[in-house]
Amino acid sequence: MAKLNKNRISxxxxxxxxxxxxxxxxxxxxxxxxxxxxxxxxxxxxxxxFNLSPRAEIVQCIATLLLTLIVVFYQGPKTxxxxxxxxxxxxxxxxxxxxxxPPSNNTRSLRQFIQYCDNRIPxxxxxxxxxxxxxxxxxxxxxxxxxxxxxxxxxxxxxMTTDAICRVESISKxxxxxxxxxxxxxxxxxxxxxxxxxxxxxxxxxxxxxGKSITIxxxxxxxxxxRLGTIGKSVEYEPHSEMPSLQEFIKHEVGLVREPxxxxxYSNVGFNLLQLVVEQVSGLDFAAYMDEEIxxxxxxxxxxxxxxxxxxxxxxxGYDLEGTPVPVYVYPASASGGLFATAEDIARFVSAGMxxxxxxxxRVLEPESINKLYTxxxxxxxxxxxxxxxxxxxxxxxNLSDGRKAVWHGGQGHGWMTHFHSVPASGDGIVIxxxxxxxxxxxxxxxxxxxxxCKVGRIKMGRITCGxxxxxxxxxxxxxxxxxxxxxxxxxxxxxxxxxDAKPWRAKGRLLQLAAGLTISSVLIWSSxxxxxxxxxxxxxxxxxxxxxxxxxxLILVTSAFxxxxxNG
Numbered sequence: 001m002a003k004l005n006k007n008r009i010s011x012x013x014x015x016x017x018x019x020x021x022x023x024x025x026x027x028x029x030x031x032x033x034x035x036x037x038x039x040x041x042x043x044x045x046x047x048x049x050f051n052l053s054p055r056a057e058i059v060q061c062i063a064t065l066l067l068t069l070i071v072v073f074y075q076g077p078k079t080x081x082x083x084x085x086x087x088x089x090x091x092x093x094x095x096x097x098x099x100x101x102p103p104s105n106n107t108r109s110l111r112q113f114i115q116y117c118d119n120r121i122p123x124x125x126x127x128x129x130x131x132x133x134x135x136x137x138x139x140x141x142x143x144x145x146x147x148x149x150x151x152x153x154x155x156x157x158x159x160m161t162t163d164a165i166c167r168v169e170s171i172s173k174x175x176x177x178x179x180x181x182x183x184x185x186x187x188x189x190x191x192x193x194x195x196x197x198x199x200x201x202x203x204x205x206x207x208x209x210x211g212k213s214i215t216i217x218x219x220x221x222x223x224x225x226x227r228l229g230t231i232g233k234s235v236e237y238e239p240h241s242e243m244p245s246l247q248e249f250i251k252h253e254v255g256l257v258r259e260p261x262x263x264x265x266y267s268n269v270g271f272n273l274l275q276l277v278v279e280q281v282s283g284l285d286f287a288a289y290m291d292e293e294i295x296x297x298x299x300x301x302x303x304x305x306x307x308x309x310x311x312x313x314x315x316x317x318g319y320d321l322e323g324t325p326v327p328v329y330v331y332p333a334s335a336s337g338g339l340f341a342t343a344e345d346i347a348r349f350v351s352a353g354m355x356x357x358x359x360x361x362x363r364v365l366e367p368e369s370i371n372k373l374y375t376x377x378x379x380x381x382x383x384x385x386x387x388x389x390x391x392x393x394x395x396x397x398x399n400l401s402d403g404r405k406a407v408w409h410g411g412q413g414h415g416w417m418t419h420f421h422s423v424p425a426s427g428d429g430i431v432i433x434x435x436x437x438x439x440x441x442x443x444x445x446x447x448x449x450x451x452x453x454c455k456v457g458r459i460k461m462g463r464i465t466c467g468x469x470x471x472x473x474x475x476x477x478x479x480x481x482x483x484x485x486x487x488x489x490x491x492x493x494x495x496x497x498x499x500x501d502a503k504p505w506r507a508k509g510r511l512l513q514l515a516a517g518l519t520i521s522s523v524l525i526w527s528s529x530x531x532x533x534x535x536x537x538x539x540x541x542x543x544x545x546x547x548x549x550x551x552x553x554x555l556i557l558v559t560s561a562f563x564x565x566x567x568n569g
Contacts, residue, residue, distance in 0.1 A: 110139055113453045114147075121149055121446070128442040128540075130434055131319050132160030135446075136347035138422070138429030139454075141358030143347040152316030152435065155325065165302055165314040165340050166433040167328075168418045169411025172305070172339035173271050174373075175349060177220055177394025178294050179278055181369045184216070188281050191217040198277045202247055205254060213260035216277070219270040220393040221377035225258035229268035229336070232531050236329035236414060239307060246276060246286075249332035264378045264391055268336035271394075275335035286335060297364050299348045303341035305334040315340065316435040318415020321540055323438075326415030337413060343431045350422045350429035353407070358427035374407050374424065383534070386467075387460045401457040408461075412437065412537060419443050421450070421459065428454040438540040440464055464538060471542050478549040485556050489563060501564035510561040517557030524551055 117135065125133060132150035136143060148160040183189040189198070195214045196204055204211045209225060218224040230253060237243040244252075253269045275286045282289045287306035295303050307315070307330065318326035331338045352360050355374075359367055376390035376397050388396040388408075398406040404425050411418040417439035422429035430450050432443050441464055448462035492498040504510040524547055527533060536543045 110137075110144060113137070113450075114145055116449070116453075117147065117446075120449070124442050124445055125150055128438055129323065130436045130439055130442050132164075132316055132435045133439075133442075134160055134162055134164055134166065134343040134433045136162075136343040136431040138347050138350050138354075138431075139427065141351060141354045141360065141427035143344060143351050146344050146347065148343075153325075154317070154319075158316075160316060160435070162344060163302065163314065163342055164316050164433075165307070165311055165342055166316060166418065166435065167318065167337075167411075167413055167416045168339050168341050168346060168433065169337045169413040169416055170268075171341075171346060171409050171411045171418055171420060172335060172337050174394040174409045174420075175290070175294060175339055176271055176274060176278075176335040177373055178365060179290050180216060180220060180274055181365055181372065181393065182293050183278065183281055185366060185369055189216055189277070191215065191220075195219065195273065195277060198280055200280055202250075202276060202280075207256040209256045209259045211256065211260075214256075215260075216274070217377070217393075218260050219274050219277075222264055222266050222270060222391055223261050223378050224267060224270045224273075225256045225260040225262065225265060226267040226270040226273070227255050227257045228266060229253050229272070231268070232414060235331055237332065239312060239328060239330050240309070243330075244332045246272075246279070246333055250276060253333075264380050264384070266384065271336035272333035275333055278335070294364055295345075298352050298362060300341060300345040303339060303345040305338050305340075307340045311340075318413070319436045319438075320415050321437045321536060329414070337411065343433050346420055346431040346433070347429065350420055350431060353422060353424060354427050354429075355424040358424070370424075374405065386463055398460055404456070406456065406459070410443075417443070417537075419447070419461075421447055421461070423454070423456050426454065426456065428456065437537060440538050441468055441540070468539055468542055471539055471546055475542070475546050475549045478546075478553050482549070482553045482556050485553075485560060489556070489560050492565075493563065497566055498563040499566055501562060504561040507564065510564065513557045514561035517554040517561065520550055520554035520557075524554070 114137075121133060121135070124130070130150065131154050132148070132152050134146070134148040136146040138144065146162045148162050148164065150160050152158045152160045152164050180189065184191055192215050194212045195216060196211065204214065214224050214226075219226075235249075243249075250269070250272055254273060255269070258265055278289055279286050284292070285306075287304060290305050294300075302311070302314075307328075312328060315328045317328075320326055352362050352364070353370055353373070354360060355367065355370060359370075373393045373395055374397060375392050377392055379385075379390050380388050380396070384396070387398070389399045390397040392407070394409070395407040396409055398408065400406055400423070404423060406421055406423045408419065408421040415437055416435060417437055418431075418433045420429065420431045430447070432439075432446060434442070444461050444464035447459045448465065451457060451459035451462070489498065501510075504514045527547070533543075539546075
C-alpha cells in the first residue's frame with residue numbers, strides 16, 4: 001500500500017476543516033468573527049505541523065486573511081460554502097508546490113541532509129529571530145561537516161563562521177565529567193567517597209542534611225541536593241577583570257536544599273564544586289588540567305576554559321531574549337558553564353564519545369568509563385523529564401523507540417543557547433551553537449529533522465514544538481473567553497441587566513471572579529519581576545503573548561465582579 005503524501009494530507013485536512021466549519025456558522029457577527037479567528041490559527045498550525053516552506057506559509061496567511069474578510073462581510077452559509085471551497089482549491093496546489101519535506105529517512109545521504117540544512121536553517125533563523133548559528137555533524141562516528149549562518153555581531157555586520165569561538169555554557173558539564181572520570185581512572189578519585197575528603201581546608205557549610213553523603217557520584221549526576229546557583233548578570237565579569245576567586249565564589253554558592261542522593265536536582269553549584277575537587281587532587285589550575293588531559297588529546301584545539309586575549313575577537317556577541325547585545329563575559333567558576341569552543345571542537349568531543357563499532361581510539365578515557373558517562377544514575381522528573389529520561393555523569397539520557405539511547409546536553413546563558421545530541425551506538429551526532437537566548441524552538445525543529453534523517457526516531461526535544469502549538473491554542477482559548485465575557489458584560493449593561501456595584505463580596509460568584517482575577521494578576525506581576533524564568537526561554541515570545549492574554553482575562557474578571565445583576569436580569 002502506497003504511503004500517503006503529506007502534501008495531500010495537509011490539503012485534505014484544510015479542505016475538511018473549512019467545509020466542516022461552515023455547517024455551524026450562522027448569520028450573526030460574533031460567530032463569524034470566531035470562525036475567522038479559527039481559520040487564522042488553522043493556517044498557522046498547518047505551517048508548524050507540516051513543515052511548510054516560507055512561500056507556502058505566506059500564501060496561507062494571505063488566503064486565511066481573504067477567508068476572514070469573506071466570513072465577516074458575507075455571512076451567508078451558502079456564500080461561505082462557495083468561498084471556502086474556492087479558497088481550498090486555490091490553496092492546495094500552492095501549498096503542495098511550496099512544501100519542503102524533511103530529509104527522507106529511507107536514505108542516509110549526507111549530501112541530502114546538508115542541502116536540506118542549507119535551505120531550511122536560514123528560514124528557521126528568520127522565523128525565530130536567531131542572529132547567528134554554527135552547526136557541525138558527526139556521521140559514522142566522525143565529524144563530517146560544519147557550517148555557519150547569520151551574524152556573529154549584527155551591529156558590525158560580522159558574519160558567523162565555523163571557527164567562531166562560542167560560549168557553550170552547560171555543555172561544559174559533559175566535558176567536566178570527562179575530566180573527573182580521568183582522575184577516577186588514575187586512582188586519584190573514588191566516585192563514592194565523600195567530597196569533603198578531597199577539599200582539604202575548604203569546609204562545606206553545615207546544613208540540616210547529611211553533607212557526608214555528597215560524593216563525586218552525586219555531583220556528577222546532579223543528585224547532590226545542591227541548589228541551582230546564582231545566574232545572570234551578577235555572576236558575569238569582563239574577561240581578565242577583578243572577580244572572586246574560585247573558593248570565595250563557591251563559599252557563597254554552596255548550599256543543600258535536599259538530602260543528597262534522593263533525586264535529580266540540576267545544579268551549577270555541584271559542578272563548580274567538582275572544579276575545586278579537580279584542582280585540589282591534580283594540583284593544577286582547572287583550565288590547565290582540562291587543556292592538558294582532555295581538550296588537547298581530543299583535538300579540541302580552539303577550546304578552553306580560560307580564554308586567551310588573542311582569541312577574544314573570535315567570540316561572537318550574544319543576544320538576550322529581547323535581542324539586546326551581550327558582550328563577552330566569564331564566570332568566577334567555569335566547570336558548570338565556562339567552556340569556550342567552536343562547533344567543530346564539540347563535534348570532536350561527541351565523536352570521541354561514540355561506542356560499539358564507532359568507538360574511537362583515544363587516550364583520555366577507557367570504553368568502560370565512557371559507558372559510565374551514559375549509565376543512568378537517576379530518573380528525571382518534572383520539566384526536564386519532558387525531554388529526557390535520566391541523567392548519567394554530565395549527560396542527559398533519552399531512551400529511543402528502537403531501544404537505543406541518545407545522550408545530550410544543552411547550554412543556556414545570558415545571550416547564548418547551545419546543544420549537542422548524540423546516539424553513541426549509531427555514530428550519529430549534531431552540534432548546534434547559537435548566539436541567541438531565543439533558540440530552543442529553533443533547535444527543537446532542527447533536532448526533529450536530524451532524528452528523521454539519521455533514523456533514530458522522534459527526538460524528545462521536538463516536544464518543544466508541540467508545546468508552542470499547545471500554548472498558542474491556550475492563548476486563543478483565553479482570548480476567546482475574554483471576548484465572550486466582555487461581550488456579555490457590555491450586552492447586559494446596555495440592556496439594563498447589570499449595574500455597577502462597589503461591593504463584589506455581596507455575591508459569592510462575583511467574589512470568586514474578583515479573587516481569580518487578582519490571583520492571576522499577582523502571579524503575572526511576580527513573574528514579570530523575576531530575573532529569569534525558564535519557560536520564557538523555552539517559548540520565547542509566545543509566553544509574553546500568553547501573559548498579556550491572561551492579564552486581559554484577569555482585568556475582565558475583576559471588572560465584571562463590580563457589576564451586579566439587576567432584578568430584571
